[in-house]
Amino acid sequence: MTETEFALRTDGVGKRYRKGWALRDCTLALPAGGVIALVGPNGAGKTTLLRLVVGLLAPSTGTVEVLGHGVTVSTPHTLSRVGFLAQDHPLYKRFTVAEMLRFGRACNLRFDQGLAERRLAKLGIPLDRRTGTLSGGQQAQVALALALAKRPDLLVLDEPVASLDPLARHEFLQVLMGAVAEGGVTVLFSSHLVHELERVCDHLIVLNHGRVTLTGDIDTLLAEHRLLVGPRTATDLDRAGTVVEAVHSDRHTTLLVRDGGIPAAPGWQPQPVALEDLVLAYLRRPSEPSAAAPSAVAA
């Protein structure tokens, strides 16, 4: 689809607000194509990272490159290749849906009015209603239709389903994944929900306390990590460098290790790890840079 190898590359990106650093030392390289999930608790810096990616903010340190272009050099061409759906899917509340589409047409180079109209018609959203009078789910759908009709090569969504009820959430993801399947667009979206990611995503970025603690292809990450269950030990000296997390029960110790599947030591039982447990383990890790450093390198 695109001539560039990477959808997104960041190098040592940091963003400082008046109250402190929201993001530090963020180095990423994500290939074009597929779906990238950005996961982290509230306040981890997800919104900051996404706003840097779409050029709404300028980084305090480092560089952000999207589809081969620095994002702060905004031209109509580079802007038209990136679609953004901000948190709480903002729309002009006093515009009708049709006027929102006209806004999209007026402000974009390759806006696909027909595509947007077909999507909205399929969802039964009337064009003559003011967007402020639509339900939250419908507003999200209008915002998504607008972002998709822009025909972007990279679509960035900030917590797209967080404010939606389960039904609207399901419907929204269905529409989104349908668009991905037919359009060849790269999707980057943030979420603080970890379940269901495995089904939907190809790549993962885990962000915690403003730092990237894990990033990579989901299948690779799952192959590299495993759980080792053995007799209770206070320390595991042999594996100190690769242990992500150690959990001790009365009689057993469970280690989450990143060792690429080398044969387990005698007495230890290897088990595969679920993606959700993997993410949670990384989110529970202390946030000193030294602990995060080995895994902060791009996969």
Next chain:
Amino acid sequence: MTWLIWRQHRTEVCVLGLLVGMFGIALLVLGTQAHDLFPGGPTRCAGEAGINEGCAASFRRLDEEYGYVENLLAAFYLVPVVIGAFLGAPLLARELEGGTWQLAWTQAVPRMRWLAAKLAALAGVTVTLTALFTAVLTWFRQPFDAWEGRFQYDAFDLEGLVPVAYALFAFGVATAAGAILRRSLPAFGVAFGAFLAARMSVALLARPAYATPLTAMEPVPVGGSKDQAGHRPVAGFADWTIEHGYADATGRRLSSTEYHELEGAANRAGTNLNQFLHARGIQQFGVYHPADRFWTFQLIEAALFVAVAAILIGVVVWRVRRRVI
């Protein structure tokens, strides 16, 4: 962009247009009647008022019948701030409070182009509406100005170039406050407060100092009624007198205590105050700006407010360009 700007700001533009239109038509109607009092034109009549009884009567009627409008007009010094702040405050603040800045600046229109179009369009509307209103008001005030001069606060502040400059200043303050506070209503309030503070301090403190005022000094005349001794201005009626009082024969200005002592002495002696002062060589003086400095002063004050507006707009441009919002 044109359609988008119109769609987003049509409410403000229509409301302001309606207000300016209504007041403008009212002033045109009343002004036509007032102008009809002076078939030869108010300026010529003002020159002849001393000798032409008809002209004097016309000015008396003007004062009786339309004086109330003139007094009401003094409140219209707020029109520029209403226009400028009403258009400037929501320019960025509404996008920031609704989160739609993230929508507006991720379309294919670069943010600087977006900002330039918005600033140009809304500043243009501000200038147009204020200029229209000022033109009508200036025309309405012609008979009053012919009689009272254009340097008084109710004329200078409402006529010529300065109202447009005030409106641009309010527009700049409101836009910058909106960018920083991220709320329309507080931005409007800040613009209102800044407007009142800036206007008042400039009019009272800065304006008299735009040029060195002239001083006229002449002996107290012997004639004239006793009470009016201090009230006959030394400067012409259209000049802007910023200070007046009495000085002794050497030109040294008298303090008010010294003047009151003289007044008391005249009363005790039972003589006419004017004759009393005249006999002692007391002079009256006036410090004033001559009427022909009107346009110079208008230009200076307009430049002052436009310059501040330009700085504020520069701050807004800088913030948007540097992506600090």
